[in-house]
Amino acid sequence: MIRLHHCHQTRSMRTLWLLHELGVPFDVVVHPFDRSLRTRDYLALNPAGRVPALEIDGRVLWETGAIAEYLCERHPEAGLGRMPGDPERGDWLVWVHFAETVSQHSAALTQQHVVLYDDAMRSPVVMRLEAKRLEKCYAALEGRLAGRDWLVGSGFSAADVGVGQALYMARHFARTESFPALAEWYARIAARPAFRRSLPPEGADLLYRRDFYEAWDG
Structure with missing residues (x-):
């Protein structure tokens, strides 16, 4: 079982995208970008109170770089990693x-x-x-x-x-x-x-309400 805890338009999108590229079965729990990530239950998954948290192989991983390495080593057949010994x-x-x-x-x-x-x-x-x-x-x-x-x-x-x-x-x-x-x-x-x-589905509550934010002059 793989379960990803995710907020739209945050770093957890990185893991969500990678899971889709790998083509493996997984579930997604979407959280609002608010103080719900500071609850005791969620902090038990990611003590920093951030996304992602990835439940996999009986453990919980966070930090997207570590997750990418772990998933690519778990699924070398997908060709998305470069394994130890590879010149790249x-x-x-x-x-x-x-x-x-x-x-x-x-x-x-x-x-x-x-x-x-x-x-x-x-x-x-x-x-x-x-x-x-x-x-x-x-x-x-x-x-x-x-x-x-x-x-x-x-x-x-x-x-x-x-x-x-x-x-x-x-x-x-x-x-x-x-x-x-x-x-x-x-x-x-x-x-x-x-x-x-x-990407966030239509009608999702977005973190970014504009396509571009100009530097603010005060």
Whole structure:
């Protein structure tokens, strides 16, 4: 039994997408993005009070990079991992975990634009700095993707899933038009059926109510 605890438009989308790519049976428990993640029952699953929490093989895993490694090693036949001894293993690990480098800046911007309820709490300086840091991440990805279809040379993998979901969130705060290789790569992954199945369903309560959030000037 595999059960994913998930909130729409959060990092848990990364695990949801990967599960769809793997084609394995699983259940999803959708939680609202609110204090329900701080209940005693949920904290027993993920003591940080965040998503994802993945119930699998009689244990609970959290942290999307660790989950990606575990699932890919559990299902090597899917070809989404690069196993120990594979010459691409190091590159694959770097890009699987680079997803969090991108996501930390998106998380800071989500807090600034979405979570804080009073304008007095928001910082135009933080908004601009974090958006610029996202653009630096974009530049790193642009360099990697120039002349490539996927982040790892031999083909699509869980690295593309992780970074692709991070970019899904980041695009709410920093535009990709100046990064053509990145934009083309994102178009390829966004066309995948498993990506589309991981998106919030119609009528879902969304974290992001706008397609793009401009830096706020106070």
